[in-house]
Amino acid sequence: MNTQALIDTATAMVADDKGLLAMDESTLTCNKRFAALGIPQTEDRRRAYRELLVTTSGLSDYISGAILFDETIRQQLQDGTRFADALAQAGIIPGIKVDTGVTALAGHPGEKVTEGLDQLRDRLAEYMRLGARFAKWRSVITIGDGIPTRACIEANAHTLARYASLCQEVGLVPIIEPEVLMAGRHDLARCREVAEETLHLVFVQLSAQRVLLEGMILKPNMVLPGIDSSGPATVDEVAEATVACLLRTVPAAVPGVAFLSGGQSPELASARLNAIHVRFGDRLPWAVTFSFSRALQQPVLAIWRGDDANTKVAQQALLQRARCNLAARRGTYQASMEQAGCLT
Ligand code: 13P
Numbered sequence: 001m002n003t004q005a006l007i008d009t010a011t012a013m014v015a016d017d018k019g020l021l022a023m024d025e026s027t028l029t030c031n032k033r034f035a036a037l038g039i040p041q042t043e044d045r046r047r048a049y050r051e052l053l054v055t056t057s058g059l060s061d062y063i064s065g066a067i068l069f070d071e072t073i074r075q076q077l078q079d080g081t082r083f084a085d086a087l088a089q090a091g092i093i094p095g096i097k098v099d100t101g102v103t104a105l106a107g108h109p110g111e112k113v114t115e116g117l118d119q120l121r122d123r124l125a126e127y128m129r130l131g132a133r134f135a136k137w138r139s140v141i142t143i144g145d146g147i148p149t150r151a152c153i154e155a156n157a158h159t160l161a162r163y164a165s166l167c168q169e170v171g172l173v174p175i176i177e178p179e180v181l182m183a184g185r186h187d188l189a190r191c192r193e194v195a196e197e198t199l200h201l202v203f204v205q206l207s208a209q210r211v212l213l214e215g216m217i218l219k220p221n222m223v224l225p226g227i228d229s230s231g232p233a234t235v236d237e238v239a240e241a242t243v244a245c246l247l248r249t250v251p252a253a254v255p256g257v258a259f260l261s262g263g264q265s266p267e268l269a270s271a272r273l274n275a276i277h278v279r280f281g282d283r284l285p286w287a288v289t290f291s292f293s294r295a296l297q298q299p300v301l302a303i304w305r306g307d308d309a310n311t312k313v314a315q316q317a318l319l320q321r322a323r324c325n326l327a328a329r330r331g332t333y334q335a336s337m338e339q340a341g342c343l344t
Pocket residue numbers: 022138177260261262263291292293294295
């Protein structure tokens with residue numbers, strides 16, 4: 001294991017106030033988002049959309065790394081350049097989603113475990129050859145009546161740690177994503193309790209599997225009330241609960257925490273990241289940034305709609321969101337940037 005290379009990559013992934021672009025939707029998820037907008041669900045349209053994202057001029061001013069899906073890392077831009085090479089040439093570190101999705105956890109109704117450990121060592125070596133320098137694995141924890149169980153959290157924590165250890169063996173920085181889902185009626189306090197237990201058990205397992213904390217990135221959810229909760233939380237309450245949860249559970253040796261957006265609107269995701277920095281910026285031992293998919297891409301896809309005539313305007317929307325989130329990471333984001341457009 002080349003420890004220094006892992007540390008250098010992980011540090012570069014969260015450097016200079018930049019964040020990560022998650023563009024690793026599985027074919028199923030990508031097709032669902034295309035279908036909702038009437039975009040043909042073909043390999044060519046998925047490729048064209050991903051080309052739009054990675055060829056956005058100036059993206060590397062805000063984005064340090066991009067997470068690809070297996071289909072994309074094997075595809076090429078129209079000019080024949082492979083996606084991972086196009087990213088690297090643009091100054092963006094290429095990454096790859098390596099889990100193969102979630103499945104029902106046997107004996108635990110309503111709970112999920114993530115699959116993909118079989119043959120993972122060989123798959124990671126191939127992704128490394130294809131140009132990836134980091135990887136991502138997402139686990140999901142569902143809050144509901146009597147769940148999550150400790151068994152579900154432990155199964156996912158163990159799986160994340162096995163994945164992370166295999167990544168580091170081959171030289172890939174693991175992004176560790178234990179997502180506590182926003183679906184449900186639970187309140188902010190319940191989300192915080194579950195997120196705290198989850199992160200605690202994840203770091204117990206990472207330690208047991210000898211994962212180098214300095215060579216990984218944590219991708220957690222923000223601590224939020226459930227989408228159907230009767231008690232909404234203010235931006236400041238979310239910032240406070242999120243930071244308290246992370247400070248209790250995430251060792252300072254971890255170089256970066258990069259949030260998923262989890263179904264928040266793009267504007268709220270930026271406002272909450274901003275509040276975390278405004279209120280607690282001087283207390284955070286890790287770089288705290290974004291690794292959003294929907295909160296970066298939603299407006300982009302809505303403008304593009306499968307029509308290449310809309311590519312330039314859609315790229316401006318991506319730059320706008322990326323720039324708003326870089327500002328949020330600096331604690332200088334303001335709602336007025338949305339009306340005026342962050343690019344002006
Ligand atoms: P969202 O930001 O849309 O939650 O996606 C992040 C991600 O990478 C999911 O695995």
